[in-house]
Amino acid sequence: xxxxxxxxxxxxxxxxxxxxxxxxxxxxxxxxxxxxxxxxxxxxxxxxxxxxxxxxxxxxxxxxxxxxxxxxxxxxxxxxxxxxxxxxxxxxxxxxxxxxxxxxxxxxxxxx
Amino acid sequence: xxxxxxxxxxxxxxxxxxxxxxxxxxxxxxxxxxxxxxxxxxxxxxxxxxxxxxxxxxxxxxxxxxxxxxxxxxxxxxxxxxxxxxxxxxxxxxxxxxxxxxxxxxxxxxxxxxx
Numbered sequence: 001x002x003x004x005x006x007x008x009x010x011x012x013x014x015x016x017x018x019x020x021x022x023x024x025x026x027x028x029x030x031x032x033x034x035x036x037x038x039x040x041x042x043x044x045x046x047x048x049x050x051x052x053x054x055x056x057x058x059x060x061x062x063x064x065x066x067x068x069x070x071x072x073x074x075x076x077x078x079x080x081x082x083x084x085x086x087x088x089x090x091x092x093x094x095x096x097x098x099x100x101x102x103x104x105x106x107x108x109x110x111x112x
Numbered sequence: 113x114x115x116x117x118x119x120x121x122x123x124x125x126x127x128x129x130x131x132x133x134x135x136x137x138x139x140x141x142x143x144x145x146x147x148x149x150x151x152x153x154x155x156x157x158x159x160x161x162x163x164x165x166x167x168x169x170x171x172x173x174x175x176x177x178x179x180x181x182x183x184x185x186x187x188x189x190x191x192x193x194x195x196x197x198x199x200x201x202x203x204x205x206x207x208x209x210x211x212x213x214x215x216x217x218x219x220x221x222x223x224x225x226x227x
Contacts, residue, residue, distance in 0.1 A: 031212035043217040090155050094213050099144045101213050103155035
């Protein structure tokens with residue numbers, strides 16, 4: 001299936017741990033994003049990469065570090081996890097010059 | 113500062129009725145206005161979108177109305193069905209070729225269609 005896929009779907013971890021979320025898209029897109037959806041379902045962009053280059057970096061704590069090894073992959077590494085990091089993280093992709101953005105199924109991160 | 117404001121937060125409609133969700137934006141540089149549908153446990157899925165040079169766009173039972181002077185746009189779901197029960201998000205962006213499509217979302221509207 002052509003899609004944006006994220007792993008894992010659920011992640012439960014203790015405060016202070018470091019964790020990573022992986023994202024892959026096989027849509028041939030050149031731009032990928034991370035969005036955060038909080039407990040009130042509010043969606044906000046965190047990062048955007050175009051052709052492996054960081055192009056959008058919203059005011060996100062530097063404990064969050066995205067990495068894009070190639071156009072099809074965008075990973076999110078989070079250091080020293082805090083309770084407030086609990087949220088659903090969505091990866092998305094789009095093609096430069098086109099408007100449609102496609103979202104993955106999300107990773108529900110719970111920090112205890 | 114919330115750049116896209118969405119109302120209502122929740123909506124209950126009878127099967128066959130019309131669901132109307134409204135959004136207002138502040139940034140006049142926005143040039144793309146999509147609506148996303150999200151089911152529980154799933155990611156947002158693009159439903160329909162409009163550009164500011166058009167006042168209305170219809171796709172099946174879904175219609176976007178756009179009022180550029182008022183900086184408002186709305187989603188109408190005609191003949192609402194129980195399967196339409198989901199959370200709907202409006203969004204806005206300024207599509208910059210080299211910078212992708214940074215979506216600014218409204219707060220979401222939870223729609224429940226009663227059979």
